Structures are given as C-alpha cells and as structure tokens.
Amino acid sequence: MSQFQEKTQITRIERLTENIVRITLDSPDIASIAKPGQFVMIRTGNGKDPLLRRPFSISQTSNSQHFQILFKVVGRGTSLLAHSREGEYLSVLGPLGNGFRINCKSRNCLVGGGMGIAPLLFLAKTMLRKCPNTPPLVVLGARNREELTSLVYDFAELGLSAHTATDDGSLGHHGLVTDVLKNLDLGTNCTSYVCGPHPMMAAVHLFCKDRNYGCQVSMETNMACGMGACLGCIVPVTKGGYGHACTDGPVFDAKELVWEVK
Amino acid sequence: MSQFQEKTQITRIERLTENIVRITLDSPDIASIAKPGQFVMIRTGNGKDPLLRRPFSISQTSNSQHFQILFKVVGRGTSLLAHSREGEYLSVLGPLGNGFRINCKSRNCLVGGGMGIAPLLFLAKTMLRKCPNTPPLVVLGARNREELTSLVYDFAELGLSAHTATDDGSLGHHGLVTDVLKNLDLGTNCTSYVCGPHPMMAAVHLFCKDRNYGCQVSMETNMACGMGACLGCIVPVTKGGYGHACTDGPVFDAKELVWEVK
Amino acid sequence: MGSEITSADLRVSIGSLNLKNPVMTASGTFGYAREFEPYVNLHRLGAVVVKGISIEPRAGNPPPRIVETSCGMLNAIGLENVGVERFISEKMISLQGINVPVIVNILGDTLEEYREIAKRLADVDGISGIEVNISCPNVKKGGVAFGTVPNMAAAVTAAVKESSSVPVIVKLSPNVTDITEIACAVEEGGADAVSLINTLIGMAIDHRSRRPQLANVIGGLSGPAIKPVALRMVYQVAQAVSIPVIGVGGIETAEDILEFMLAGATAVQIGTANFVNPRASEEAVEGLAHYVAEQKLGSIREIIGGLILP
Amino acid sequence: MGSEITSADLRVSIGSLNLKNPVMTASGTFGYAREFEPYVNLHRLGAVVVKGISIEPRAGNPPPRIVETSCGMLNAIGLENVGVERFISEKMISLQGINVPVIVNILGDTLEEYREIAKRLADVDGISGIEVNISCPNVKKGGVAFGTVPNMAAAVTAAVKESSSVPVIVKLSPNVTDITEIACAVEEGGADAVSLINTLIGMAIDHRSRRPQLANVIGGLSGPAIKPVALRMVYQVAQAVSIPVIGVGGIETAEDILEFMLAGATAVQIGTANFVNPRASEEAVEGLAHYVAEQKLGSIREIIGGLILP
Numbered sequence A, B: 001m002s003q004f005q006e007k008t009q010i011t012r013i014e015r016l017t018e019n020i021v022r023i024t025l026d027s028p029d030i031a032s033i034a035k036p037g038q039f040v041m042i043r044t045g046n047g048k049d050p051l052l053r054r055p056f057s058i059s060q061t062s063n064s065q066h067f068q069i070l071f072k073v074v075g076r077g078t079s080l081l082a083h084s085r086e087g088e089y090l091s092v093l094g095p096l097g098n099g100f101r102i103n104c105k106s107r108n109c110l111v112g113g114g115m116g117i118a119p120l121l122f123l124a125k126t127m128l129r130k131c132p133n134t135p136p137l138v139v140l141g142a143r144n145r146e147e148l149t150s151l152v153y154d155f156a157e158l159g160l161s162a163h164t165a166t167d168d169g170s171l172g173h174h175g176l177v178t179d180v181l182k183n184l185d186l187g188t189n190c191t192s193y194v195c196g197p198h199p200m201m202a203a204v205h206l207f208c209k210d211r212n213y214g215c216q217v218s219m220e221t222n223m224a225c226g227m228g229a230c231l232g233c234i235v236p237v238t239k240g241g242y243g244h245a246c247t248d249g250p251v252f253d254a255k256e257l258v259w260e261v262k
Numbered sequence C, D: 001m002g003s004e005i006t007s008a009d010l011r012v013s014i015g016s017l018n019l020k021n022p023v024m025t026a027s028g029t030f031g032y033a034r035e036f037e038p039y040v041n042l043h044r045l046g047a048v049v050v051k052g053i054s055i056e057p058r059a060g061n062p063p064p065r066i067v068e069t070s071c072g073m074l075n076a077i078g079l080e081n082v083g084v085e086r087f088i089s090e091k092m093i094s095l096q097g098i099n100v101p102v103i104v105n106i107l108g109d110t111l112e113e114y115r116e117i118a119k120r121l122a123d124v125d126g127i128s129g130i131e132v133n134i135s136c137p138n139v140k141k142g143g144v145a146f147g148t149v150p151n152m153a154a155a156v157t158a159a160v161k162e163s164s165s166v167p168v169i170v171k172l173s174p175n176v177t178d179i180t181e182i183a184c185a186v187e188e189g190g191a192d193a194v195s196l197i198n199t200l201i202g203m204a205i206d207h208r209s210r211r212p213q214l215a216n217v218i219g220g221l222s223g224p225a226i227k228p229v230a231l232r233m234v235y236q237v238a239q240a241v242s243i244p245v246i247g248v249g250g251i252e253t254a255e256d257i258l259e260f261m262l263a264g265a266t267a268v269q270i271g272t273a274n275f276v277n278p279r280a281s282e283e284a285v286e287g288l289a290h291y292v293a294e295q296k297l298g299s300i301r302e303i304i305g306g307l308i309l310p
C-alpha cells in the first residue's frame, strides 16, 4: 500500500461556519490514490505542543491533484490548523486506513452525523461514478441548520438531495438520523455507510442489524501514529481482542465490533 | 514601580533585513512610563512550547502610545514573533528593569553592538531631550553593512551621525567598536552607555576603566520571569554574590560587575 | 464574575489552617509575594509560599541557572536566599499586612539545621505554616537527599514539627521509587500535610559548545511537562495517607487544579506558570469560583478525590 | 548529502554487535519495522528494536490507551503482542532480508518467563540482540517492577544472558530513586549494555467527565517532555558502568542525539518522534553524518562522553 509523508501546500481555506473549516491541499500523490473513508495525519504546527499529528478524513479529491479536509475546531490542534494561511505548507501522512467497501449491488445509504459527514462526500462522488445506476440515499444529522447548510449544498451539487435531522429542529427532522432512516424506503437489501458520533453509529448499527442490512462504520479513536505502530487506536471486536482503527479500519463492518450500549 | 501585563496590539511589523524585525505595539500604559534601558517580557505564542516569555529591550516609544522592539530571529521564540501578523495581540509584561541613568554633565557616548543597539535609539532620543546641549556620540558595531544600515539611518533621523564598525569591513571601520572609541576625542569626563555582546561590553569596560570614564552596561542573561521572582538572571558582582539583571539591572555600573576575561 | 467569586464556597483546610480557596503559589516561583502586587490581588489567593529559607544566607549557584526545555524549564538556583535572620528582619516586615496566609519554605543540610530554623521561626508573627523542603542533600549522610529515605524524611518532619506552632507541610521529592512510602513516613513523623511534587532532576546540554546548559550541570525540571507525573503521584499519595495532600507540578489553570483535586488534592500550588502569566494564581481562583457556580456545587470540597474509575 | 553519508564514520559497537550508526528505533514505537517502509530506508538505520514480546499473546489494555500531554504522550498499551510463537512464525519471517539488525524486546511477569522467552528466541535466525524490558511488574513479588529492585534486576539479566547467544541489552526504568544502582546491578548480572529510559509513570484526567483519560488510569510518559530526565540519567549511568549505554527519551533530531552521546551514550533510540515524523530515524542518521563531516571528526565515536564540564 502506498503512503506518503508530504509537505503539502494549502491552496484554499474556507470557513463554512464560525468553527467549521475546509482546507484544500495540493498533493497529487495522495489525491491520486486516495479512496473514500481513508484519512490523513496532519501536523498542526511546527512546535512540540501539540506534539502528535491529528487524523482527518479525506472529504474530497479533485483532478487527482488536490484533496480537502473538513473539520470542526474543538481544541488546540484544530484551532492552529484553522489559523494557517493559504500558501503555507502542512506536513501530511497518507492516505491511511482501509476505506469504505462500495457495494453496487445493494441499495446504498450514507449516514453522517456532525463532522462524520466529511468522508461521505468523497464516498458519494465515488459511488456515483462506480454505481451510476443506483445513486445513494443520503441522511445527514447535526446540531443545527448552520452546521448542515453548506454540507447539504455540497451533496446537492452532486445531484443528491439529503434527508436531514437536527438536534434543535432548525433544519429537517427534529431529532435523530435513525428516526429519518426508519421512515425511508430502504427495501430488503441495503447497506449503510456510517460516520459520526459513537452513539449515532451504535443506533444505526442496531437499526441495520434488525433488518439484516449491511452496515459499515468509520470509527474515531485516539491515534498517535495512524500507521499501525503505536497500537493506541483500538476498538473491541466480537472475535475477541481488538482491531486497530488505523490499519484494520477506520471502516469496520459494524457486526464485527463490540457495541457497548450504555 | 508601575508594571503592566497587557494584551498589546501589533500595529506594524517591519523586516529590516532577512532576520532583523521591528514590531510596533500599541500600549499607552507601557509607552507612557518606559525609560530607556528598560525591557519587556513577551509571550511569543499561545502554546506551551516555547513556554517562557522572551525579554526584549524597548527600542523606541512614540506619542506615549506605541513602543517598538527590534530583534533578531535566533530561535523558536523570535521566529514565532517574526511570523505574527499586524492586528494580532501579544501578551506583554513591562516596563521592567532599571534603565540607564543619564548624566547630562558628562560627555556621553552610546556604544551598541548587534541587537544591543535596540535600546540605544530610545536612549539617544531621551538624551537629546534631557541634555539638548550635549548630543551624545554614537558608536555602532555589527557583523556587516546589512545589519547596520537601517539602524544608522534611525540615528541620522535624530541628527546623530553614528561611527560604525563591522566585522567584515563592509561599513565603517573594519574591526571592533573599541578601535573606533580609541580614535574619538572623548575628553576627560565621559560616560559610556553600552549594550551588546559580552566580550564587547568587557572591552568597553576596560577601555573606560583605564581612562576613568563612567560606564553603564546593559546585561543579557537567561530570564524566566523578568520581575525578581525566579532568581535565574544573575550576574556576579564585585561586592560578592550576585545581582539580578531583571531588577537590579539590566543596566549596571560596569565597575560593580565581575568581568571574567577569558 | 464578581458575585460568583464572593458567593462560591472555595474554602479548604490544611490541618488547622483554613484557606479561603485551594490556590497557593509554589516556593521559589513567587519571590516574597510583593513582586507580584502589580499583577495579583494577593488577598484573593489561598496562601503564598515564599522562597526557601536556610539558617545562613546562600549565594546560590553560578549562572546560567535556568534553561528552557520542551514545555518546561530546568532551574539550578541553588537555593539562593537571605538566611533566616534577614528573612525575619526584612522580608517578614514587608509581608506585614499582606492579608494572605504566608507559608515559609525551609531547608537545611542537616537535621539540626531544620530544627534550628523551625525554632527560630516559631515565635515570628505572621507565619501561617511551614513547608519543609526535604529534597536537599543531607551533607552528613554523603549527600543523599532527606526526601529519598523514609526514616530520614520522618526524622526531619518530627524535628520541625516539635519546634513549630503552626501546621507543618512536608514537600516531597518525586525522584524516588515509591513516593507513597515517603509520604507515609512523614505522616508518621507528624506532618500536618504533604505537598508534591518538587522538581524532577534533569539536565540539558548545548551540543555546539559541548557544555551543560546549567553551570550546576543538573537542575530541577518544572512546568507543564511534568504535570502527568505530578498528577499520578498525587493520586497515589492521596490514597496512601489520611492527611491533606497539596498538588504541585505543571499547574497553569483552574482546569488543571480540578484534575489535581479529583485525584485527591485538597489544595494546590502554582509554580512555573507564575513566570509565564503572573496573574495565573488569581485567574485560577476566578476559574474555580466560576466552576463551582456553573456546576452548582455546594463547595469545591465536593470534588476532592472525586475521580470516577473505569 | 549522499557522499557525506557514505563517507562519515558513524559506526558504534554494543558489545559484540557492530552497528553502522548509533540510531535505533525504540521498542513499541516502530511496530515490526515493515510499517515504516513507505517512509524510511530501513537499511540506513543502526538497528530496529521491535515491539515487546511475551511468552503468551496479550490483548493489551482496553481503550483509551493513549493521550497527548504537554510536549509528550501517555500510553497504556498494556504490552499488546502476538506472543513469542507467532512472533517467530509470522513477524520474524516478514523481517527476513530486512538488512538492518533486529533487536527483540522481551518482557515477562516472572523470572521464568524471561528465561523461557530468551531460550525460545536463542535459536531463531535474524535476531541480533535481545533487549530486556524490566519495567514490568513482577507478579510473584506482589507487582513490584523488576526494574526497581537491584537484585531482581540482576537476576532477570542473568537468566536472560544465560539463555541467549546474542548481546543482551537491559532497558532500565526511570521510576527509581537511584538509577545507577540498578544499572550497576544489571552490569554485574552480565548485561552487555543498558538502554534508558523507559517511560515515566504518569496520569491524565478529564475534568469534565471526572474520569482518567486512560482506561488503565496510569500510563507511561514519553516524548520531548521527558528528555531532560533521560539525559540526566544517561549522564549518571554512563559514569557508573563500563558497558555501553543506549540513550532513549524525547529524542527527535540529530542534535538531540549529539546531546545524549556527549552525556555518554554509545547509541540511542528514537521513540515517540517516529509517530510525529516517521522519517525521524533516517533523518537523524543523515544529520549525524552531516555533523561528522562538518566538524571534520574522524568518527562519531569521538564525541561519546565528550561533555565539557564547567
């Protein structure tokens, strides 16, 4: 598997909301081989604090030249990244992880929550190319309208109209994405591709299990290396022991994971 | 003694050479009470690395509103500072230290080497105001013409033409500032105000001692706090023990210090 | 913020010493407190711990004494201080009316020195507590630090305790295999509280000059870099002893303090952070008051030792 | 750069093990080396130390296992590994032809486990050295770490040494009062070299959830934060023993390596820095070659222990 460590140039920084940022990076090496669901590890500054790289899903590629990440400012690393300038260089490792396995033979449903929506755009684009006859359904959830608007628009540009749910009801369904899923006609043979907060993924997993649907989830864990060396990024698996989110994942078949329902 | 910790806004950043930078800060509190030879402690970034503030001489004040620092990029802290942007805020402590004691009754000679020139501009301006009849002599040394040109120009703007020495002979005397001093007519009653590398200050001290001239030197030491708390910033004094550069100095009467001549 | 600060119950007790809040300043990082008056309303702090005092004045180590490291600093001040007599005649005078409990940090090279200095301070007005720095090398025992040998630590504690009328806090060295062993020893020796950690022993080298960066070669590591070690030791010691534990090491903010209190600390000391932000201590008090109000706690004491284990 | 690298003499020896340069990778931070092939020309390194191996496979600790701290990280991997049999049948096979000396890090809960694993590895091809991690708790002695008690450390060393045909490096824990005592004990036990330091024990708490940030509660602190402690211990140990010392702890660059070698290290290991910059080890080799050329040294060995004292 090819991986690169590169100084990539920032060609564009967009603030989608006050704390959601999209950065476009110039990196033919990564953009040309990346698959939806894969991620990159980025150094957020030149100093020793924060020390470790931060993982971000590849949320788009274009022309095998650029790729994008989409993130929320939640702490020091993301805040530093948000303050970088166009023209500056970022050190990026990638593409990392396995990515989603696209199944053209089933009805496909992309389910994203919050920043978990990031990789789904790339996935949708690739699906439309690989399975042109079966465009995926898209279900997106977030806290409020503000967080969702520009992302919904991105899917609309691909010709996909997203079903939406917000915690405060300011856009779409007032409640959870699983409520939305229940009301969709998904047929008997459906695969969900899910990325979002853990409780949401657990809920979608249960929903799919009940109906015998396929369900792929992209797991977030603390990661130090992103390449199988630190053994930090574990998720409990049903066969016993742990899988490593950076190499065995981040995308797992939901059935293979242990879901602690709290 | 009044001291402030302030968020000061950067109103201007100038690159005088590739690695000499001048930053103008908006701080009426500090600018209105600062005396030549005093310094400020500046946080060079928001992170924990570098952890400590960095000391910089106040190299100018204007209109009791702004003050300037002038520095060379030598490490991580100064490099971060050099990359700040106009409009951003810096956390500044100051003004700190004692400052030069201006003696209008003697012939005055300002001797600066490298970035040690920074505080002398402020000193020159104040002397011209306090002792209008006895403009100081100015002797400046640096590695080469490039480092010196714009500083010489600053003194020229005050009507002071500086005598210069450079290591490579590219401007003024090819050699040391002490060579220049020897060839000046300093009379019998002269005070030197010196800031620069330690060996230069030691040489000027010896020169002055031989001739019974006054000599004030501004000492650089490692400083953690700048306000007398850490006891890190010591210089050996002739009466035994140590003086603290941040509170007893940074300006000392050269005769009170132990000069290890290596 | 103002009303929160006055209404939130931040009081804690260290033995018989009642503090209005758990925020102290660490010895050697706050001078003799007056240095911080331009920045801090001293009366808002729980207590101030002043620079370590010995029997005789000490000039300290030659320069360089401090050097920055990654997220921390090394110091080898060498315990520069004016000696106990000038401390009493000059520094204590200037501390009169300071309106914040003053804790005096003491040190010695022999058991007798510790005892003597405690005696000398016993009848001085305005001292609310004694903090015993046992990280110093015992000159009689070939330089082994008092703080690394349980029975030596206990003996120093007992000697100081005997001679003191105010609460005695013993400050533990982290440079030991099992800090709980030392903590238990000083508890048995009669300590009213323990504070930890003092600095980790470290070193820095300038590869260009091939010389140590400190004239003393080795020094004490402090700052955010050591916080995880301090927090672990506070957690361990809080479980091992029943006297109050004062957490020290890398604390910068109210959030850091909450972590130490959850781990079992009754109070904390802010050290190196005072250099970075001289208002750190007062801002931490404000932050704690804000937290108590926001979380609707009856008192900050509710969180002491409140760590929830997995 | 190319010609400098080939011409500069960077060779060092660890007992009978001759390395082309002093740069190794630290156990647990470089996987089984192949993970780094996309980034590093492995044959350019002095040696690679692979993840610690026990007799039986271990699943390791539950998540979260890692958390970042100021200029460092805490890990509580819990020594997850495939066990010695699968290590031999799978990992060693994949390491065939790797063209860089492979050092295997081993661990156990009892003296017998250490002995057994050393025996099992003794006749496996392609192993250039054994590194013994003695920071593990001795289950028979109530969980006290082997590495904190001199005679236990010596006994483990002797057991492994007896059963091994390759050089044995003993990796020391920094969580002790006097690391030179342990170093001397393992030297007497027959160690061919010592490596230090392993991680400092630390802890992190999330004040919002009031829970430890690691499921294991405590973990090992590594990264630049601990470099001053590592450097100090290497300096002390290098003076106390006559076997080679391998410096570990917070090393990121060739400059850091020079500092450790000046302090007395014959070789070094790069750990956490591999996560930040997977090319760190190879870049450090290049940096050292550049230094030797620039300083016109006959060999990098000239700087070992070359610290100039004040």
Ligand SMILES: Cc1cc2nc3c(=O)[nH]c(=O)nc-3n(C[C@H](O)[C@H](O)[C@H](O)COP(=O)(O)OP(=O)(O)OC[C@H]3O[C@@H](n4cnc5c(N)ncnc54)[C@H](O)[C@@H]3O)c2cc1C
Binding pocket: A039, A050, A054, A055, A056, A057, A058, A059, A069, A070, A071, A072, A073, A074, A075, A076, A077, A078, A079, A115, A116, A118, A119, A219, A220, A221, A222, A223, A250
């Ligand atoms: C494979 C993978 C892909 C990811 N893709 C994206 C993405 O496309 N867009 C995006 O916005 N985020 C993504 N994340 C999460 C992102 O990595 C974290 O938000 C980021 O590391 C936080 O860094 P920080 O320094 O700003 O926060 P910190 O200062 O480190 O932490 C601030 C807060 O964020 C929490 N946090 C820290 N790390 C993580 C993490 N890995 N996951 C969840 N919470 C965390 C902390 O617990 C803390 O509460 C991804 C994570 C993984 C593992």
Ligand SMILES: Cc1cc2nc3c(=O)[nH]c(=O)nc-3n(C[C@H](O)[C@H](O)[C@H](O)COP(=O)(O)OP(=O)(O)OC[C@H]3O[C@@H](n4cnc5c(N)ncnc54)[C@H](O)[C@@H]3O)c2cc1C
Binding pocket: B039, B050, B054, B055, B056, B057, B058, B059, B069, B070, B071, B072, B073, B074, B075, B076, B077, B078, B079, B115, B118, B119, B219, B220, B221, B222, B223, B250
């Ligand atoms: C009272 C005082 C006034 C000063 N005024 C000025 C000024 O007006 N302009 C200016 O350019 N510099 C001034 N300095 C020096 C300035 O503080 C240092 O250059 C700065 O702290 C270096 O920070 P850094 O993070 O970039 O370097 P670091 O990464 O900390 O170190 C890089 C290199 O610089 C050296 N260095 C670090 N600190 C100092 C120091 N305090 N003095 C000398 N060398 C140091 C280090 O040994 C190292 O070789 C002053 C120092 C003092 C004590």
Ligand SMILES: Cc1cc2nc3c(=O)[nH]c(=O)nc-3n(C[C@H](O)[C@H](O)[C@H](O)COP(=O)(O)O)c2cc1C
Binding pocket: B230, B231, C026, C027, C028, C029, C051, C052, C075, C077, C079, C105, C133, C171, C197, C198, C199, C221, C222, C223, C224, C226, C248, C249, C250, C251, C269, C270, C271, C272, C273
């Ligand atoms: C410059 C300096 C001087 C210190 N002097 C003393 C001292 O005199 N007595 C003492 O017990 N501790 C002393 N300490 C240790 C601190 O009180 C504190 O225990 C340690 O620095 C860890 O806390 P921190 O990380 O918040 O700084 C000193 C620390 C520093 C940085």
Ligand SMILES: Cc1cc2nc3c(=O)[nH]c(=O)nc-3n(C[C@H](O)[C@H](O)[C@H](O)COP(=O)(O)O)c2cc1C
Binding pocket: A230, A231, D026, D027, D028, D029, D051, D052, D075, D077, D079, D105, D133, D171, D197, D198, D199, D221, D222, D223, D224, D226, D248, D249, D250, D251, D269, D270, D271, D272, D273
């Ligand atoms: C994630 C991780 C796993 C580690 N696993 C081991 C191990 O299995 N055996 C061992 O002896 N040391 C292990 N260590 C310790 C390192 O080898 C090294 O001694 C320590 O991290 C200090 O070096 P550093 O600061 O360069 O990382 C591990 C360290 C980390 C960060």
Ligand code: FES
Binding pocket: A222, A223, A224, A225, A226, A227, A228, A229, A230, A231, A232, A233, A244, A245, A246, A247
């Ligand atoms: S992040 Fe290091 S092994 Fe997965």
Ligand code: FES
Binding pocket: B222, B223, B224, B225, B226, B227, B228, B229, B230, B231, B232, B233, B244, B245, B246, B247
């Ligand atoms: S810099 Fe801290 S006392 Fe002078």
